[in-house]
Amino acid sequence: MKALLDFYEVKDDMHFFFYKHTPKEEQNISFTSSNEKINQISSDELTEKIWKEYEKSLEEFTDDLTLPDKKSFYKALRFIKEINGHRAFIKSVCALGSGGFSFRFQKQDTEYIDIDIYNGDDTLVFLHSKKGQEPKAFDLSFSETITMLKGALKHW
């Protein structure tokens, strides 16, 4: 599949055009939460996963949920590009019922960091949960989130 990540700065509709014209068999990439598989996952597969989550949310969300929007979709693509070297820690990617997307970075079963990318503003949430400690959440700018995440992952 053609790499999408270099496209993220171009006109919004390009992404939708590209996906609409990607053959179905190429879109059908499995995504599993097993660490072994995640270590092998490519940026393209992650991008594909976000797209699928976006499409599913359009079909499945009920009226008491908030759909992700294009802005959060592109922010998520930008996020993948920025954290490219840390993909191995990603356990899951999920559309948020409150709008946007969430990435979970997991260290064994005891510690995780969620990056929630929301609709409508430039703030991302960095949430750190460690066994035996109260989870901490911070509303940060895009660049602050990347800096904080990379700093935290250095110790993993």
Place this chain on the structure above:
Amino acid sequence: MVNCKELGIPDHLHKNGRIAENNNFTFDEKMFRRVIPKESLSEIVKYNFDFKSMSFNREKYSDAKDVLYNIKDNNHYMSSHSVASLRVEDIENIIVLHPDDKQPYTFKSIHDPEECMYPHSIVQVLKQGTKVSEIKPSSVKSLIRTEYEKTIKIEKI
């Protein structure tokens, strides 16, 4: 007038003139919510919950599977969905402080019957005890989600 029989909703779920009962919630009563299945509880919570006014069914007036009946469109029984439950206690014990003004966000279970779904309820968001329509900033929602993740169960149906 909605015809609940035509929608395929079983008789015991119809409102039939019954009024809301907000004085008989017990802490261990379950609140059922229809959810799209996902790989983990974390994803179920992320995908299926917003923290505005969320719909549930009360256990006191329904079985878990009754929440799969859909009264809003033509797909009247959503067999591809799962049923998640939270106890009233789990919902109402959550307190998350606003990061700036330190005022607490809390949640209240409200019985809110629909014509064809008497058990229908909502969980209302309160800030410093006053009803609010949304939660800001987003970090508060993320913290609430971690609390839900600790207590939510998937029902066997």
